[in-house]
Amino acid sequence: MKYQQINKSLFETNRAKFTTKMKPHSLAVFNSNDIYPISADSTMPFEQHRDIFYLSGVDQEESILVLFPDCPKEKHREILFLKETNDHIAVWEGEKLTKEKAFETSGIKTVYWLQDLGKIMFEIMTQCDTVYINTNEHYRANVETETREDRFTKWLKNKYPAHAVAKSNPILQRLRSVKExxxxxxxxxxxxxxxxxxxxxxxxxxxxxxxxxxxxxxxxxxxxxxxxxxxxxxxxxxxxxxxxxxxxxxxxxxxxxxxxxxxxxxxxxxxxxxxxxxxxxxxxxxxxxxxxxxxxxxxxxxxxxxxxxxxxxxxxxxxxxxxxxxxxxxxxxxxxxxxxxxxxxxxxxxxxxxxxxxxxxxxxxxxxxxxxxxxxxxxxxxxxxxxxxxxxxxxxxxxxxxxxxxxxxxxxxxxxxxxxxxxxxxxxxx
Missing domain, CATH: 3.90.230.10 (Creatinase/methionine aminopeptidase superfamily)
Structure with a gap:
């Protein structure tokens, strides 16, 4: 990133404001944007989904934030799932967030690699009643592309059809409009x-x-x-x-x-x-x-x-x-x-x-x-x-x-x- 690191207290504050608006025994999920292809091996420059950035400061692809303030296991009240970095990725693309760097960026202590998503989600979904999904309801939005968030929501609702569903967007509309x-x-x-x-x-x-x-x-x-x-x-x-x-x-x-x-x-x-x-x-x-x-x-x-x-x-x-x-x-x-x-x-x-x-x-x-x-x-x-x-x-x-x-x-x-x-x-x- 060209910008200087932002104090993680901003993202800690933003998460605290969001979780106080959630229903009891609920969790919320936020996804990064995709990297969109142009043709051949060309892609558009990555742009992070503003909502996961607002709540975590994470500014890379294939990242997922889960908030579950009432989780019985304290370590699972805030979770980041990240693309696992390795030496090969570091050489070809530059190092992705390590677990330590993710904590420095976001203030979130519990970080898993994406390969653990299914197992951890099953555990915490059995402990919650409602899941908040993140939809784009901006008054100017006109989205024809299926986003990573859309695909994740489909998977979640298909795998856990008995859960109640709530919307993150009305909470975020109010929170994001008033600046820290x-x-x-x-x-x-x-x-x-x-x-x-x-x-x-x-x-x-x-x-x-x-x-x-x-x-x-x-x-x-x-x-x-x-x-x-x-x-x-x-x-x-x-x-x-x-x-x-x-x-x-x-x-x-x-x-x-x-x-x-x-x-x-x-x-x-x-x-x-x-x-x-x-x-x-x-x-x-x-x-x-x-x-x-x-x-x-x-x-x-x-x-x-x-x-x-x-x-x-x-x-x-x-x-x-x-x-x-x-x-x-x-x-x-x-x-x-x-x-x-x-x-x-x-x-x-x-x-x-x-x-x-x-x-x-x-x-x-x-x-x-x-x-x-x-x-x-x-x-x-x-x-x-x-x-x-x-x-x-x-x-x-x-x-x-x-x-x-x-x-x-x-x-x-x-x-x-x-x-x-x-x-x-x-x-x-x-």
Whole structure:
């Protein structure tokens, strides 16, 4: 791993929070992700399942975590099953977790090799009444591939059909959405790496550069600061490309007078950052570009103030819509008739700002969180309004990552990343 080892107290705390929510005489099982094939002997880079990482810190394939807080045998209340490492694996792939290293990583004392899974599972399944299975119920999930977790669940339910089944996901949705201090520090680290990348870009961009060259500058800076990759597929959208919300081709030349929308974030230790900035190719905004930019910035700043404990996510978006409507009227993009005659299901402002303003962020860029429940302190949200004007050849979005505080305005983890027009122009022309 490129990242520095995380204090195992985080994972011990996370497990303790989870097990207190479990039913009596129940156990829960969590699997690593598969390594997915491409073709021949090629595979996609391994990405750990965020739930087993959240609860154990284990960041390798073919790992299983079992939690059984009421187990009569104390040593079986927390168990890791790992792929057995050996000298051959150490030479060809690098050493996998040893039992000792697994304890240092997770704080779990009982570690078995996977070859013992069937025997140990039989013993503990005879001692429990309910088994928690882990399903993906994220509101944006659209999974067509059968996962390792899916296959394990099939095997478990087939072998032990008389057990009651419960879901881990509702517990994890709530737990993962409220961050521990160590987690906030890790997200801050990801944001700090993103800042380094953005500052590098401000000195690199000029008319004639290509979008993919900008992408390359970002990943160069990310890798040299212990990030293994982009937190999500980067958007480097110059000119009218910015009006395609998920533009990821990044293959066009940046022309003088155009703007570039940069939706780019580094990961660190599997935690995400999520930044958007919009900058002028030539180093200066036109007056019209500046007016729209400052309107988006004003909405972002005012929307941020609303992210406080108790806020309802759906109502928050209604209020942000009112802010955006006011700015669009000022910019003469809407008139009063547009607003008076609007469809309440798709308000007039949606013509120019058609996506949501905020989402949970953490181990996943669109992190777990139950959107029908009020916001709480130590949740991390993005704030990302935008105005998109295809007829004028540009789109502007600005995005920061903020932590909700017990009182007062959120803590902006990206407060040091340049965002004001004057600061951006100064750095680009420095």
């Amino acid at each position: 201090p160590i987690e906030i520090d890790l997200i801050q680290k990801a944001c700090d790496i993103t800042e380094k990348g953005f500052r590098r870009i401000l000195e690199f961009v000029k008319p004639g550069v290509w979008e993919y060259e900008i992408e390359a500058e970002f990943i160069h800076e990310f890798l040299r600061n212990r990030s293994k990759k982009f937190a999500y597929t980067p958007i480097v959208a110059s000119g009218n490309n910015a009006n395609v919300l998920h533009y990821v081709e990044n293959n066009q030349q940046c022309k003088s007078g155009d703007l570039i929308l940069l939706d780019v974030g580094a990961e660190y230790a599997n935690y995400s950052s999520d930044m958007t900035r919009t900058i002028p190719v030539s180093g200066r905004f036109s007056e019209r570009q500046k007016a729209v930019y400052n309107a988006v910035l004003k909405v972002k700043n005012e929307a941020t103030k609303m992210l406080v404990p108790g806020t309802d996510w759906a109502q928050y978006h209604v209020e942000v819509g009112k802010l955006m409507t006011s700015e669009l009227l000022n910019l003469k993009l809407l008139d009063k008739a547009d607003v008076q005659n609007e469809d309440k299901e798709w308000p007039a402002y949606k013509k120019y700002f058609m996506h949501g303003t905020s989402h949970h962020m953490g181990l996943d860029t669109h992190d777990y969180g139950i959107l029908t429940e009020p916001m709480q302190a130590n949740m991390v949200f993005t704030v990302e309004p935008g105005i998109y004007i295809p007829d004028e050849g540009f789109g502007i979005r600005l995005e920061d990552d903020v932590v909700i505080q017990k009182s007062g305005e959120p803590n902006n983890l990206m407060k040091d990343i340049p965002i004001e027009v004057d600061e951006i122009e100064s750095i680009m022309n420095g």
